[in-house]
Amino acid sequence: MAGEPQDDCLFCKIVEGHVPATIVRETETTVAFRDINPQAPTHILIIPRVHYENAAALASGAPEVAADLLREAQAVADDEKLESYRVVFNTGAGAGQTVFHAHAHVLGGRGLQWPPG
Ligand code: AMP
Numbered sequence: 616m617a618g619e620p621q622d623d624c625l626f627c628k629i630v631e632g633h634v635p636a637t638i639v640r641e642t643e644t645t646v647a648f649r650d651i652n653p654q655a656p657t658h659i660l661i662i663p664r665v666h667y668e669n670a671a672a673l674a675s676g677a678p679e680v681a682a683d684l685l686r687e688a689q690a691v692a693d694d695e696k697l698e699s700y701r702v703v704f705n706t707g708a709g710a711g712q713t714v715f716h717a718h719a720h721v722l723g724g725r726g727l728q729w730p731p732g
């Protein structure tokens with residue numbers, strides 16, 4: 616069912632504490648941890664505790680949690696003392712999505728090119 620934990624989902628396992636992660640912030644609805652393969656000096660993933668396959672599905676199924684992700688992006692940026700940062704939601708394999716549990720990438724700490732690749 617939408618929002619239920621999935622046995623084969625890496626990020627559900629991180630939420631449940633079954634896979635280790637460097638967690639930097641937690642709320643009732645979200646978990647934020649450092650990306651294992653950072654693409655910038657600060658590269659943090661923010662995930663909802665509930666399982667939806669991408670950001671749009673989360674926004675449809677649990678819109679208040681989608682808003683929590685965006686609020687947490689600012690909180691992470693504040694904690695990391697980032698004046699500027701980028702929030703990325705890769706959606707679909709062609710855009711580089713490899714984990715099909717919604718997540719926001721928060722990237723900062725270096726100059727960021729626009730447009731992104
Ligand atoms: P995406 O490619 O947008 O689906 O993002 C998935 C991200 O998860 C990638 O940036 C990976 O480096 C990251 N990742 C994969 N496994 C782990 C892990 N065990 N802990 C932290 N980050 C991970």
Ligand code: ZN
Nearest residue numbers: 624627666716
């Ligand atoms: Zn999941």
